[in-house]
Amino acid sequence: MRGHHRRLFAWLTVWLLAVAIVLPFRPTPAAAASERAVVELWQALVPLRSVNTFMNTGAHPDDEQSSLLAYLSQGVGARVISVIATRGEGGQNAIGAEYNAALGVVRSRELAEAGQAFGVEVRHLSEDFDDPIFDFGFSKTPEETLAHWGHDRALERLVRVIRETRPDVVMPSFLDVDGQHGHHRAVTVLTLEAFRAAADPEAFPEHLAEGLRPWQIKKLYLPAAESRGTYDSEGIPPTLEVPVGEYDPILGASYVQIGEESRAYHKSQGMGQPVPEGPRTFPVHLLESKVPVPQPEQSLFDGLPRTVGDLAEQVEDRELKTMLLSLQEIIDAAVAAYPDYRRVSDLVHKGLNVVRQARARIAALEWADPELRYDLDHRLAVKEQQFVRASRAAILLVTRLTADTYELTRGASATLTLTAFVGGPVPLEDVRLELAAPAGWQVEPVEVPAAARLSYNQTLTARFKVTAPADAPFFHPYRPLDLYGLVHYTAAGVPVTVKVEPAADVAVLPDLSLQPQPDGLIYNLEEPGKLTVTVVATSYRDGPVETELSLAAPAGWQVEPAAAPVVFQGRGEVRSVRFTVTPPANLAPGRYTLRVQAEGQARSGEYVRVIEYDHIGRTYMVLPGAVEVQAFPVKVPKELRVGYVASGFDRVPEALRQLGIQVDLLDEEDLTSGDLSVYDTIVVGIRALRVRPDLVAAMPRLHEYVYGGGNLVVQYHQPGDNWDPERSAPYYLQIGSPSIRWRVTDEASPVTVLVPDHPLLNRPNAIGPEDWQGWVKDRGLYFPSKWAPEFTPLLSMNDPGEAPLTGSLLTATYGKGRYTYTSLILYYQLEQRVPGAYRLFVNLITP
Template sequence: MKKGTFAKLFSVTTAVALAGSLVLPLAPQTAHADRGVVDLWKAIKPLTTIASAMNTGAHPDDEHSAMLAYLSLGKGVDTSSIIANRGEGGQNEIGSELGNALGIIRTRELQEASKVTNVTLGILSEQIDDPVYDFGFSKSPDETLSKWGEEEVYERLIRKIRELRPDVVIPAFLNEPSTHGHHRAINVITVRAFEDAADPSVFPEHLAQGLSPWQVKKLYVPASAKDYDVRVPVGEYDEIYGASYLQLGEESRFMHKSQGMGRHYDEGPSYNYYKLEKSVVPENRGNTAKEKEPDFFEGIAYTFDDLAEEVKKAAGGGKLAAELSALQKDADRVIAAYPSFARVAEEVHAMLADVRKTKAAVEASGLERAVKQDVLHRLEVKENQLSKASAEALSLVAKVRPETGELVAGQTAKVTVTAYNGGQVKWSQVKLSLHVPEGWKARATGPTSVNGLGYNQTAKAEFEVTVPSNASLFQPYQEPLITADVAVTAFETASVTHVVPADAVAVLPGFALSVSPGATVLNTLKPEEPISVKVTVKNYNPGAANSAISLELPDGWSAEPKSVPVSFAAKGETKSAAFTVKPGSSVKPGQYKVTAVARGNGKESRQGAQVIRYPHIGTTYFVQPAEVAIQAFDLNVPEGLKVGYVSSGFDNIDQYLRQVGVDVVSLSAKDIESGDLSQYDSIVLGIRAYGFRPELIPSNARLLKYVEDGGNLVVQYHKPEDKWKPELAPYPITIGTPLIQWRVTDENSKVTMLAPEHPIFNTPNKITDEDWNHWIQDRSAYNPSKWAKEYVELIKNGDSGEKEFTGTFLTATYGKGTYTYSSLVWYREIPALVPGAIRLFVNMASLKQ
């Protein structure tokens, strides 16, 4: 068949319904049917090799996607991607979620990206608020490992290596000063793990868990075209996929939408380069001279024939070697049968029977323990791959469908498991089974097996699932709560397909609470001013329910009313209750907390359930306490201050300015292009606004005229790729590159005010050294490297041992007005209610000549 047929009829951008098994729980599937001959090829190609490779990185999107696509999709290598954290400390280009909610999004994106390249995924961060957390940019691997807990993250990496037993490991980054500290840290522990994963004295507790030491055979690191050992031809065009491996890799990167990843590449030669860092391959088998290696696996067993040669040399390995060589012939017959689904299915099932027979022979053999474990692991990987190949070749479409994915403790719900035969091979038997967590009950309400299932027929089993009354609430990083197995017998051999629901199945609070605001300021200059709190309640109970809503308050505080009854006629209804909270008469600066509580139906809830839903990742949830965080401090806000805010979509500073009494108007494109700007005391541009508000650059002259006529324009940080040009400012400002060298990552670094008498430090709030305390994550990002002499340098600040920046906070008069450019990370500090940041931002927005 010509490649054009494949390219036109089948999409490889859609995730595979039956993709490779994951170290992490299988992510909910966004594709409900197989994708024909392309996915059939994707499933059978791995049968041709027993080699394996692992790529390690720090964050979602660190994976070397083109190289992974080449190895997995092109060569069939058993390929894994191990990522340290979940990207919680980054920005969000598709919504307002930050922190843990962003980590949930990026995890789902990473899972979907891994499906595109058919890669096994593992993440070292295991739960919400895990120690292995993306705490923001770091310049140091030592700082990174200290914050993560070096022993903990290292143990998890060693465990992944011992579980997956890769022949080759490739860290995504080098340990060099120009690289993110998180990236450097992963390089450090990956390189160290090359020896330690094979040492039984390193984390000996793994032996009790059934994990034996494993010696990686080669470790490669990224290199350049000038100095490399292996050149990976990612630009090779694959006729079956109708794309190059570089393009296939980018299709996976497009899944990282919250980071704006993914690029379009033209066809043509392209290469990734890697250098051999460590190896245990004997010299007579590896690359002994200075010449380049043909691939990562030079000198490493790559096929069943190669494995047979190794086993033949071991005591008692002669007969087993013959069986392993027979598996190579089986794999060749599978490939030769392509693209006939029926013929491929027959050959796959024959090979599956042979693999199981060989496994039994290996287990019964007298091979030494290490050799036996190695062969058995490779055979188990092959058995799993064959089950997936069987599902594709038989055109099995398997689904598990709960009647609802939103459950509450004590609920009973129906779950249906189906297996559809879309192929020409008649199945002799189908068995459907359901799996639920320990303590749950799953009862079949009818038959769970069918004898004989032909083309266009469906087998179905229904189950009643009961959630225990003490069931834990949903954790987004745990394994799916409900899964199914579909066992299909054809050609006298059974294969098993594991299935998960299309979207997350979650145990949620019966009454899910959300509070508004989620965080607010208590101005201790006006302690008598009450705080309005709105509580919205969603009923997740299956039917009518009644509840009473109240607030838990700090000592000495009060709320009116004390309690609000709410009743629901059906699941999914929402009701609201409004409260007026009055602080204690002698409230002092500090942090306070107000918690919403719902009591009813014999239950009590203090949690909310944030629904996270995007087309490319489906639906999931973030269950968290329903709390209002309150920061009390002194704050002066000019009466009647009116600010026009131009959001880039990456921050919500405007809502916090409104909370403290600023009249904030969100400016539309029309407002910027033709509206009356003179009505605003200040106009504030959100971070990176020039890159994401296309009307800004054509309207920049209007903004500068606004300043010239007496306005106050505040511009927050930009990257060069945000279409920033020095001349956008009234006097040129150049952003420093490389960007890694122009930021301050220590939130506790000393700040010196260079112009302490400037109004920005005095009006309406007096700024002192105390105001630079308690900042979070970073001080500044993407600092300017050059600026015109007209600017006043307001502060100097830098990381320990480095030259301090003086261009972080610049202001200048321009005509009758004021222009301020700031690289301070306001978008993190203000939602975190950092008192000094809020006081200083109000001053900045209040500047007048």
């Protein structure tokens, strides 16, 4: 992740401030910077001690086993890789309005920041917004998940990552057991298969043609005991307890604490909790090993070469063996010399030179075992990069790459400034600054100094003008622009090159962002008329431009105006145009697309969605500027007035308003003292009791509203959402737990109508089999498990192979009114403009 290099020190500062009441010392900014540098030097030295790589696999961002990864990365010094299948698109969002692909972007950025916080490399199997490896919602089985993802596709991508990174040890984050999320189980299934497939040269032979080699992971672990996960029905006995509760005196925290600090980057999921210091272990179970393992185990890497010195035992060439043993002595000395910057610098650059000599020796030798040659070189290549990082930390090299603008249009230019500052006692020779750009980009030096000597407290600065090609691809958050700086220098006679990422992503964007509002419409064939679309256009072009905005519609549709001239004076200016759209009189039910276009000096057909939060920075999604129109018939009572108790978790009011229904949002005053009798129906939003204490207090008053003749519709709640089975509904109603047993995840599961003539299924819209078609994600969740006999269940449904559930739609007469509780995820179907969900919802709110 570019521009957000928040190291562990930043988190330690937060924790220190949290307990500042008992700490009389307040570090000065200079002291804080010094402490940060010392910590970063230590973090650069620790990886030199290990030649091992550990891989942790999971299904969603935040599935990583953070305390274990923190211990291995920051304590042991192992290279740690977190492989996550999806982007987390199907989750909740506790911080904003991003869902689906946009939420995937947020969660991917959060995962990248979390990994960077404690030195973990992150890989994804999902590659794009519409990738089949997608978080499609809760799944009960790995078979269902892999049917969605494509088993062979997912396995190939995981095997590819394994062959690229060559881990010694792998562990999935969860067990494949009943009750666990099907996505988690699927990743565990894939991990166990990949343990074997990655070593099989006949598995995915195209990898070999690309230069990858088969790789046998040596040890396969599973999480054990309390690590088994929230929903697992049972655990497995641990064969090793990893001491993640150890306290690191330099980092000033335990590895559990460091792990939780990294998890705090998953803000959209509400992750990260303060934990106290003290002993704690992470239990694991060794499922399979390809090497002899001493008993009892003391480490995840028992039975494997652990250090560069151990690698020396694998080689017969005396010269190479001597180099590796010498390198181990240098590493030991460098760690022992910490925090003497000058001494550490001398040793690090000496070690870097020896690593390069060893790799040259490996390349020059004739090997009886070419796999050993390849493996040794791979490990030393990793070690070489670790020495470069240590060089940077030891000489206190501070680099920055900034731009006068990070947003470019095709053919436009930006000026980038690259700086290198030396804060340590070791002078650097032959310092040169360079800018690397993708093919087709023009890089012109504006002010680039000649190679120079750089000593303590000196800065070298270079400026470059970069110009995007006319056909440059637009920015994609999963494929950021490969534009970076290079700082070349020589220290202690050893040449080093450091890569410098931009302070923020440099993004190529369309001339204009064309945002249609709303981005989706419904067209009621029962009440044909006109539609209104407002296009909000934002200019990313420098200087004045003129263009024409239009809305392209299917044949037979009328759009007014046909085109609208718009003038922008400069970047960032916003203009809006309102279009009136009239569909043809004989329009058939279906989904139609309206496309926004700009033609003129500025051209575009795209909408730029900007996503920006403090903890992940700024990023963009370049999407088609389009409006989806779903046409279908739905009967809506005239002058229907609805009060809505919003939770912030759904957009039901907006959906109902598109049908011409008056929807008023009810605040605390309305609930406690307002005249509720003016509403034909009151609807409670999903999980509103969790976030609306005023609603909890007002439930007796809402029940009085029903008793007097009102119509109350309550959408699903979790058991922990302040739901009281005795009091939240007018009659006893208990929400089922555990939730996995009280939900239907198959969105196409057959629906049986239990009371065919009930008004809720017939008035004003007759609900038929076609109304259950086209649903997405789920049928429903958090179904009630028990209810009073006054309730009438109207529907029955179930996932394949499971017993029918009848609690998805319960209704009861209370006094003169009606109370209805539904666990169907109607809110999500309305967002996706599913016709049957609209028709059913109108029935529910019809008194």
